[in-house]
Amino acid sequence: MNAPLRRVGVVAMVLFGLLFANLNWVQAYKADEYRTSDYNGRVQVAEYDRKRGNIEAGGTALATSQATDGNLKYLRTYPGGAEYAHVIGYKPVNLGDTGIERLENDFLAGTSDQLIADRVKDMFTGDESGGGNVLLSISKNAQKAAYDGLRNNNNGVKRGAAVALDPRTGAVQALVSMPSFDPNPLASHDTSEASAAYNKYEQDPAGPLKNRALAEVLPPGSTFKMVVAAAALEDGVTPQTRIPAGSSWRASTGGNTITNAVPSICPQSEVTLMTAVTDSCNTGFAQLGVRIGAEALKEKARQFGFDQEDLTVGHLGEGGHRVAPSRTGDIQNPDGGTDEAALGQSAIGQRDVRMTPLQGALISAAVANGGAQMRPYLVQQLLAPDRTTDYYTARPRELRQPVSSKVAGDLRDMMVNVVREGTGRNAAFDGYTVGGKTGTAQSGPQNADHGWFIGFALDSKGTPVSAVCVVLEEAGSGGSAEAARIAGRIMRAAVSDSGGR
Known part of the structure; x- marks a missing residue:
């Protein structure tokens, strides 16, 4: 074999070695990241095959999942709307989730290790596995009073916050940030609609996405x-x-x-x-x-x-x-x-x-x-x-x-x-x-x-x-x-x- 062919052969072997090493690196270290990525369409479809659990306060559902006829079987909806937005957050298709939706995602999605017995039971009964339910400490009356009080304040103020706690336990009774936002458009299965809603909120100089009760220092x-x-x-x-x-x-x-x-x-x-x-x-x-x-x-x-x-x-x-x-x-x-x-x-x-x-x-x-x-x-x-x-x-x-x-x-x-x-x-x-x-x-x-x-x-x-x-x-x-x-x-x-x- 002449020298040029040997050089080509060596280069090919080196490139093949690098490809093989990269493949193993992806399989060993990046597989979970790619499998769970928000941009993995198959993951998204699989996630929406299972009904997500409710987020509730005082017996009232503040975040629920409704059946659809689309590729994504369930649509996340927020009956509490802007009143609870900074507590619950939102669960979008392509954007990053926030609030309780993010903090308790595994339990709500039904993938938590805590729910393994429920998933095994559903395998034997043939029932559809669903997500767990998260119950909040929020007082519905206090939350409404805080939300309405801030929105309708007598000084015409557009920005503010309110927090109420049970002093004996630390349970949050109310948490409101003003201005707020409607999380429902952000959870739309129409990703263009969701992105447009997010951009609108993000570009609003009043900062409706900011949780002023927890993140604002004055x-x-x-x-x-x-x-x-x-x-x-x-x-x-x-x-x-x-x-x-x-x-x-x-x-x-x-x-x-x-x-x-x-x-x-x-x-x-x-x-x-x-x-x-x-x-x-x-x-x-x-x-x-x-x-x-x-x-x-x-x-x-x-x-x-x-x-x-x-x-x-x-x-x-x-x-x-x-x-x-x-x-x-x-x-x-x-x-x-x-x-x-x-x-x-x-x-x-x-x-x-x-x-x-x-x-x-x-x-x-x-x-x-x-x-x-x-x-x-x-x-x-x-x-x-x-x-x-x-x-x-x-x-x-x-x-x-x-x-x-x-x-x-x-x-x-x-x-x-x-x-x-x-x-x-x-x-x-x-x-x-x-x-x-x-x-x-x-x-x-x-x-x-x-x-x-x-x-x-x-x-x-x-x-x-x-x-x-x-x-x-x-x-x-x-x-x-x-x-x-x-x-x-x-x-x-x-x-x-x-x-x-």
Whole structure:
């Protein structure tokens, strides 16, 4: 064999070797990825051959599968529509699924290892194997109150969020992000229609696909004062301790002058901590923050859940909606020393302090629950396709204890006074003791202020039954009062719904 032929033969053998190696690599390492790819048509057809399980709340189906005459045998539909969109998410044909549809996909699809006995049984009986059913902790009444309250708010706000929890268990009673979206077009078997719907939502500057309840971080304003008050109480201050106040305050190192919302709020040189919380005294809390110190303030915020990177809300086990971490910021000068002016601003929930609505609800829930903060969850139960077997029931567990029961009791009393005599009166409703804290937060020199409210409701025996956070973005004047009004209606709805309790 001459030299050119030998070279061709060697090249051919090398190419064949590479092809053989690639084939084995695909079979050994890429097979699962290709088999389960959203772009594998055979996988899609097979997935839609089995009826997907329901997602339900309070006995009502919020996501169901309807039989069709097409190649894909079942169409996913969402009777709950936009009201539940950010809880449930959606299950599209070619796009990525989201929410509970993604988090509990294997169970809903019937492919979970938990359902192997059901699949074996169906093989012998000849029945069609279906997916399992996911039951949520959501209170239908509370969810409706949150959705309607945000959409029809009296300030004409277009963006906001609301979260309600059972303080004793962490069960999510309501979770709404505004604006919302209709998930039904996204699940269409017409992929062009689904893609067009997704592009429309994605390009909407209002951001309807964003889950603001869990992913939006905003300056919390005076709601953050409850964290400062907790640190002060642990430092020996009592609700009746007099703290420095005044009509204005400016750090000794300079910076912006801090004033109160109106001149009538704590113009005297000293007020009690109870009065400072009730009337939302900025000057008092700015000076209290400086007294406590940056590290103690940041540490107390961390104990309430700030800076947690791995919190999720869904199943109490692994997985869930990811929650953006809330932050306090550095609160220091470039040289590493404490910036007194920044500390004063941070103590009233401004500067670099940022909080999610869920974090606000967790703060009020911990206060209501004697200092114990429970891990939030959405998935209450996993039931077999025929609903006869319970594969999972949520067993509430404590996430952390940011304050002692004594400190929690003092915070609770002060928050109750805010609703009775202070800025949170709009949250009150008959038959329950309601506590809370309003917050007005600057959002930029050209933007209206955000309106916040965090709070809780106790029954006649003092048992906490609901904790809530409502934020209305750029609500302007009266925004926190309107947030308090909506929060009160959400809590009232939650306690009227036995499924939410």
